[in-house]
Amino acid sequence: MTIEDIALQLTPGIGVKGAAHLIDTFGDARHLFAASEEELTARAGLRPDAARQIIRRRAFADAEREMAYCRRHGITPLAATDEAYPPLLREIPDRPHVLYVMGEAGALSARCLSIVGTRDATPYGQTMCNRLVEGLAERVPGLCIVSGLAFGIDTAAHRAALAAGVPTVAVLANALPGVTPAQHAGVARDILAHGGALVTELHSQSKQNGNFYLARNRIIAGLSAGCIVVESPGNGGSLVTAHQADGYNRTVMAVPGRATDRTSDGTNHLIRNRLAQLVLSAGDVIDALMWDLGTDPATLRAEVPTPELTxxxxxxxxxxxxxxxxxxxxxxxxxxxxxxxxxxxxxxxxxxxxxxxxxxxxxxxxx
Incomplete structure (x- = not known):
């Protein structure tokens, strides 16, 4: 991580995909800021006004303030060119060039699985979160559960991971060290205390306008090898995460619900239209992801399957x-x-x- 990495993120006129393109072109932020205006316009295809913003280093003063802010609050910035940056997230075309992390940054590079769903979770949805995470924790080494710390299924997934003794990562739509919603600050503290992490792409100078949730969902999808939708109405935000995961060639899974339950309209739609694989147990998830958990496949499942019951x-x-x-x-x-x-x-x-x-x-x- 260098001051140039944060300066790139803070440079006006350079969006998420623009930053990824510039890093792909020049290799890293230092080489980018050492380039001439001609190289920026001819080689990278930047508009002259955007190239001049980089040449003049207009964002360096703001970047210095951001680095100081991170030091004060125990926040670790990770650039996409850093070794510690999560490798799966680095694959996506709209990756954030800088992530801001509190807690164990290594959790982002673990065997990550995202679990998302409706804010209006039912007891059935919470039960399925518990069953899936508990079963996976018993069978999958290095597991990490990723979600968004929102009400409902998100927080149920985080709490299930904490109960099962596996790390969990909360991807936030606000700058750290704050937590949104504030009611989940206690869960956030538990996440940090048990080897997990809080992560966001938003720096402290971001204008909080409530429009970052959909952008946040792409990080949830990008961090993970697969995405499970536990409950969702027909137009739920978790369906956006599922479609983003599919676009990143991740495995999309869904837990079915009763045909009459509104909170399962979205998940049932995903399954019916073959947009998601139906999963009922940890074994289904392992099969869907084709996770190789050992040299002897016979050790992964009993000859006579037994249900995983609470x-x-x-x-x-x-x-x-x-x-x-x-x-x-x-x-x-x-x-x-x-x-x-x-x-x-x-x-x-x-x-x-x-x-x-x-x-x-x-x-x-x-x-």
Whole structure:
């Protein structure tokens, strides 16, 4: 990282793709700022006014202030030419030339998987986040969960990673060290305390106008080998992340939901139109990503697959002492659970293949 890297980011008239093009042309920011106006216009195709901004080093004073700001707040700037810059993100054509990181920068280069979804998450969506992350944490070394620290599925994914003991990265649409939304400052602190990171492309002099969320989503997609959409309505912002991931040749996955649930309209649409692979378990995710987790493939899965159940799901399954079906009313009496919690657990057991629903709102154990 050099002062020239931040100066490039702060130079008026040079956007994200423009900065990437200039670095590809000149190799690094120092060679760029050492170039002549003729080289900038003829070799890189810059407009004369933009070339003059670089020649005059108009952004260097602002860059010095930004470096001092980062030092005061414990922020690490990473340039796309730095060795520590995440390699997957470096591949995308609209990569940010400078990332601002708090926490463990190495987490950005781990085996990253993004999980996104609606802000109006249901208990089912939260359950699926927990199941997927818990299962992946047990089987995938070097795993890191990436999301956006927003309400709903994003924060559920971060919390699931923290509970499973794997690092997680929150990509923010604001300058550090602030956290948006402010209600999630506690989660952000936990992320930093457990080997994760907060990251943004926005410097402290960025004008906060609330329009950075869609741009932020491309970083979530670019950091990760794959993107899972857990719940999304038909026009959710997480669908934008999924389409960006697809455009970057990442693996897009989606968790199905009931056809009548608005919060699953988007995920079901992705699956129906073959824009995403259907995933129900950690094993599905591993297969979709074709992650090689060892020299002996037999160690990756048992010969007889067994469902990955949460503690509460396993407790409910234990109520099925015989192969005889049980009604919802009987299960409620046996467990003392409310209708909403019971329905969520039954959905989880159905998706795992542990139970099957029968006519008359009855369920039968299938294992």
């Amino acid at each position: 503690k509460d799901e396993a407790g409910l399954l234990a109520c099925f002492r015989t192969s005889d079906p049980l009604s919802v009313e009987e299960l409620a009496a046996l467990t003392g659970l409310g209708a909403g919690e019971l329905a969520t657990l039954l959905i989880g057991l159905e998706l795992s293949g542990a139970v099957r629903q029968l006519p008359g709102n009855r369920y039968m154990k299938t294992l």
